Amino acid sequence: MAESIFALDSFWLSLILKLVAVVAFFLVAPLIAGYQEHKVMAFMQNRLGPMEAGPFGALQLVADGIKFIQKEDIIPAAADKRVFSAAPGVVLIPTLIMIAVLPLSPGGFAEDLDVGIFFALAVSSVGVVGVMMAAWASASKYSLIGGIREAAQLIAYEIPLFIAAAAVVMQAGTMSLVGIVNAQADFTAFGIPVPYAVPQAIGLVIFGIAALAELNRPPFDMPIADSEVIAGHMTEYSGLRFAFFLLTEFGGMVVYSALMVVLFLGGWNIWPGVPLPDNAILANLIGFGVSMVKILGLVFVMTWLRSTYPRLREDQLQRFAWTVMIPLAILQLIVTAIGKVIA
């Protein structure tokens, strides 16, 4: 098992350091991704986007956060108050926990679990409980319909997502996220060093589409479709609790992009067969930079899809998942298995 750069002799000190690192990443990375999304989407719509808060509007999301804090926290009279208040936390924490196992550089992770990818995907499924809590406790028909849509969507898209991840795990021969990156570092297909994106091309596309659906990103944002159900499970929320949902959305974008980078794009390595420098500090810095560039690139693709495609219809979404995504994912799994046996 690889050693984290945050691991110290003292257990408690090490724990605090890891917590600080995870929370810092959780608070900063979504801001960068969110700012990038604001800007990219604006330019795709022939606008400038935020320009006033900070240089070129870079602090817009910080300003938004401050504004959210100042807002009144409204709880509807008919709401189930305790569940209603707890839901944003339940949604937010899984994303935070997933960051703990994300390797962003050779030592840049809080924990390297043997079952890393299993753990990350299992934890990500907990988020839907929070969504259902929010949907039910709001005592609003829009929230409820949005929440049920989200539950149906998550069930439909978690299957291809997990199968696509399973194919990668099979190819790498390990469930550890660090192990998967290391397995890709010297991977060659017919003598050419390539990341898993090449043999697992179908898996990459399926994982990406399923991740969009998991995150309620357009064109799969029926659970929060504003023309139909206002904001789905977030309809009745305001102030800081609403900000939690938003932060989770941007955080989820970063986390799922990071998972894709690890599983398919070779993680912190620039390219398979191109090793990072031996110097540990330098390797970690460069590795982190490479990871971030890849993650933001995927966030760019997500934004690109968002500004290009209209929202699907609920039945189209379900049909697409069950008749296209899942069979293709299984096909990828079978092909990977055959390849593994033959090789």
Add this chain to the structure above:
Amino acid sequence: MSAPTAPKKKGPPQIGLLKGLGVTLKTFLSKPTTQQYPKTKPDLAPRTRGVIALMEENCTVCMLCARECPDWCIYIDSHKETVPPKDGGRARTRNILDRFAIDFALCMYCGICVEVCPFDALFWSPEFEYSTETIEELTHEKEQLRKWMDTVPPPPELEYGAELPKEIQQGLDAARKKAAQRAAATAAAAPAKDDAEQDSGEKKEVEQRLEDTIHVEAQIDQDVFDKLVAEGKSERVARAKAKAAYVRAEKKRQADEIRAKEEG
């Protein structure tokens, strides 16, 4: 009621999906058209209708604008003054403008006053930054209206081949006549000094005048029009240019004919 039928599938949809991505990417890479208004002034059309300006000197207090105004937002006050008689005539009275104000809180920018003014005293100015804190301040007096007059752009140039306004044409004719007389007088006083030079200059002027005297009814030159439209010019621009091209060519042809007749 029959069950709704699914639309017929036409080719693989994947191509359309990629095209869509191409459109957004192209827009992403091009420069946004946003103008950051308070920091940079907007590119307004030259004849933007921002505010109504008053050329105080031209106003004769005829009250047409105030009467035609649908909102009654123009206030005019005046008094009569007697102008002392000019050698031998009798004394005349004329109107002196005391107050001319437009209440821009009422004005609906229909422009009827500008249209109706018979003495070219009212104009559209592109100035638009005159928002105020209170509604009373939106009533602007003639001093302010006169200041806006300075922001009025000059009138647009006439199309090639268009007739000049009557006054200008008369003035021009008179000036040319005078110049011709003077030239004849100097030519008589200093004969054959720099004959060649003067001759060529005069000839040029004659030619110019010959073409100016010919009147041609404007028509659209179809070839030119088609060519300009194919180049991507708007139909309006192409039509104007095609007309100008026709008039120019027709005038030249007729002038050449006249000249040929004179010579041969």
